[in-house]
Amino acid sequence: MQLREARQLSLAEQLADLAVEALIDEADLTPKPALVDRRGSGAHRDLSLGLMHASALALWPMFREMAEAAGEAGAIDQPLREALGRIGRDGEAQMLATTGGVNTHRGAIWALGLLVAAAALEPDDCIPAALALRAARIALIEDRQAPTPDSHGARMARRYGARGAREEAQLGFPTLLLHGLPRLQASRAAGAGEAHARLDALLAIMAELVDTCVLWRSGLPGLNSMQRGARAVLDAGGCASLAGRRRLRLLEADLLRLNASPGGAADLLAACLFIDRVGGLSGSH
Numbered sequence: 001m002q003l004r005e006a007r008q009l010s011l012a013e014q015l016a017d018l019a020v021e022a023l024i025d026e027a028d029l030t031p032k033p034a035l036v037d038r039r040g041s042g043a044h045r046d047l048s049l050g051l052m053h054a055s056a057l058a059l060w061p062m063f064r065e066m067a068e069a070a071g072e073a074g075a076i077d078q079p080l081r082e083a084l085g086r087i088g089r090d091g092e093a094q095m096l097a098t099t100g101g102v103n104t105h106r107g108a109i110w111a112l113g114l115l116v117a118a119a120a121l122e123p124d125d126c127i128p129a130a131l132a133l134r135a136a137r138i139a140l141i142e143d144r145q146a147p148t149p150d151s152h153g154a155r156m157a158r159r160y161g162a163r164g165a166r167e168e169a170q171l172g173f174p175t176l177l178l179h180g181l182p183r184l185q186a187s188r189a190a191g192a193g194e195a196h197a198r199l200d201a202l203l204a205i206m207a208e209l210v211d212t213c214v215l216w217r218s219g220l221p222g223l224n225s226m227q228r229g230a231r232a233v234l235d236a237g238g239c240a241s242l243a244g245r246r247r248l249r250l251l252e253a254d255l256l257r258l259n260a261s262p263g264g265a266a267d268l269l270a271a272c273l274f275i276d277r278v279g280g281l282s283g284s285h
């Protein structure tokens with residue numbers, strides 16, 4: 001992370017910057033299959049790139065507040081979990097006010113909020129595994145103030161047993177740590193450009209994730225198409241290869257036909273970009 005010009009920012013402000021930048025970079029990354037990007041709105045009718053940017057920027061105070069709460073708490077316990085839940089719900093309300101009621105970043109608030117708090121708790125130990133473990137420990141604590149969810153994710157849990165965003169965090173972000181981040185690093189090491197490496201990371205997440213956004217919109221056929229199609233792109237050589245790009249076009253056509261949008265995978269890509277950068281904080285605050 002380039003911190004020279006940002007030295008006067010507090011740690012909480014730096015973490016909020018990193019979180020918002022990760023959201024904006026995820027939104028801008030193009031061509032993402034069936035997701036909002038620079039080309040258009042993918043499978044969505046109510047989202048646009050401008051809305052994704054506005055939503056990301058509106059979340060900056062929430063991320064700063066989460067980092068401050070974690071820094072002040074200094075330990076992972078129920079009061080911290082419940083403070084983060086309250087700040088997260090206020091952040092969701094701010095997001096909905098900004099977007100006119102459209103859910104742009106609910107999953108990202110959850111994943112990035114936990115990771116921001118985990119980073120603020122121990123800024124000198126932000127290697128990915130340590131960060132994910134602390135985030136998981138927070139996510140495992142019950143938030144007694146949380147309303148019983150009747151979310152799309154809760155419905156997908158009842159219908160398919162898919163525990164979605166909650167479980168991904170409680171298990172320490174396995175899809176991100178075992179698939180997204182290693183693929184980002186491997187594609188970079190193999191000489192792919194940064195955009196291609198990020199797209200490969202997204203595909204590695206899509207190939208594994210049980211994305212409740214996809215399940216909600218397109219059921220098991222959509223989930224299978226997403227996972228198999230993403231795997232096919234990577235097996236063909238990834239997004240930096242012509243064969244991979246051909247497969248990517250086929251994957252997008254399939255997802256659009258099914259109205260499937262890998263919104264959960266997109267959130268985890270943003271979390272992956274955050275983790276990739278936050279390691280640079282060590283010793284620099």
Ligand SMILES: CC(C)(COP(=O)(O)OP(=O)(O)OC[C@H]1O[C@@H](n2cnc3c(N)ncnc32)[C@H](O[C@H]2O[C@H](COP(=O)(O)OP(=O)(O)OP(=O)(O)O)[C@@H](O)[C@H]2O)[C@@H]1O)[C@@H](O)C(=O)NCCC(=O)NCCS
Pocket residue numbers: 084085086087088089103104105106107108109110113114143146149151152153154163164165166168209210211212213216217261263264265267268
């Ligand atoms: C614990 C919560 C995450 C709530 O979880 P739950 O599953 O009950 O709720 P959902 O509202 O369904 O939100 C979960 C969002 O997480 C993303 N996601 C999906 N699967 C996964 C996964 N396996 N791993 C990680 N992340 C995942 C996904 O977000 C994206 O999709 C959103 C659009 O979805 P949706 O509105 O359902 O659908 P549309 O496509 O718009 O459908 P139509 O209406 O058009 O038909 C978009 O926002 C993406 O971000 C899931 O949607 C947590 O949110 C919670 O408890 N919050 C309370 C406050 C709190 O404690 N905060 C924590 C502070 S750290």
Ligand SMILES: Nc1ncnc2[nH]cnc12
Pocket residue numbers: 026027034035036037042044047052104105108261262263264266267
């Ligand atoms: N780029 C994107 N398109 C659609 N839904 C998303 N949720 C998070 N990022 C998204």
